[in-house]
Amino acid sequence: MSLLPSLRGVIDRRILVNFRLDPEPLADLLPDGFEPRTVDGVAIGGICCIRLTSMRPAGFPAVCGLASENAAHRIGVAYETDRGRESGVYVPRRDTDSRLNRFVGRRTVGRQSLAEFDVAEGDGRYELSMRSLESDVSMHVSATEAETLPDDSVFESVAEASAYHRCGAVGYCPTPDGEELAGVELDTDEWGVTPLAVESVGASLFETSLPDDAVAFDNALLMEDIGHAWRPRATRPASA
Template identity: 40%
Template sequence: MRHPRLAAVIERRLLVNYRVDPDAAARLLPGALRPQLVRGHAVAGICLLRLGGVRPTWAPEPLGLRSENAAHRVAVEWDGPDGVEAGVYIPRRDTASRVNAWAGGRVFPGEHGMADFEVAETPDRVRVALATRDGDTRVDVTVEVADELRGSELFADLGEASRFFRDGSRGYSPHRSGDRLDGMELGTDAWQVEAGRVTAAASSYFDDPDRFPPGAATLDCALLMRNVPVTWRSLPATAATV
């Protein structure tokens, strides 16, 4: 299916990142993908995303939609025709928008569940909490803006973290059929991130001992993007297994 190219403004994108045992991360992935390792760790996390002006690129911006969204992600790599390629695998997407929930997997790749969000923001502090309507997932994260990235065991500094996530611009998520992965690629000429300091974080996904045994997922760092114009283009579907 040919999907329209989308445009939007990332009003806020909070990336809450965990360093994860590679074997635990591998168990979350379809056979076509493997964890991308940084200093011996897999990298996973939650993307808490508020979008504005979401629309097909041919539509005027005032017609665009605004929504709160969340994606659970694992940094991955795979063998492409020209060598190793990198991106993210997204086992779960959720949204506060009924339009997004209906359109995901139909108008654009990536199926979405419904969730209720609670958000409080100032220029220096962001709190995002969500509970999915199916009762499966809860998140509550508070991050303060910092002048530099501190305490991360994944990344030496903000520049290294920024490059890692910019290079992972292709995201794949499972199709309801279970036999293929649908993909989208994020594009922007205005990439910019700020460092964050996590003051509180709870995630039923990463705190689940059945998914991550004790010590297998450790909070590492947070990054913040604000007011960044972006586009998305769909990618050819790929087989879920090799």
């Protein structure tokens, strides 16, 4: 299958809400060929809450770009390729408030569902919630900018957490027919994260798909105002 052109835009705001997951129950959520990418024996999953602006095909002027709110449920994985073992994320579902994203994205980033987003931010505070319009999936997070990660985080430092996510730039999501996994790589002009102190958080997909004792909040990270491109990767078979 021929790859589509890259998309260019700006990450206006990206919040990575991360959970510690028990690797064993994840076997039922991951396609064949993927295994959890662990830190001290713990798998990392979460939700990327991202507002994109100036999104357009690479080479087009920014004035032609569109904006949207999006959420991607992610699980850190490792897998084999022709180039050897690589790290990335498996994205069991994507949600967006843009009908155009939903239509166009099916050929680039995989299956997307329509959702309603409520966002309030300012003075270092972020409150975001998402509710799917097509299922009972929802999430929310309330947080403020901080200097350090939570004391019980599996990561020893912000730099270590940042490096983990930077190595997971390639994501695979089921296509609308479920027969393949669409691959896309996030290529940022720069990379930098700020920790967030989370006051409340919830993620129905992880909470209902895994046992109660298999999911625990770990940390949240913030990225803002970063130029980027989405570059298609070859699809993979979705055997599970």
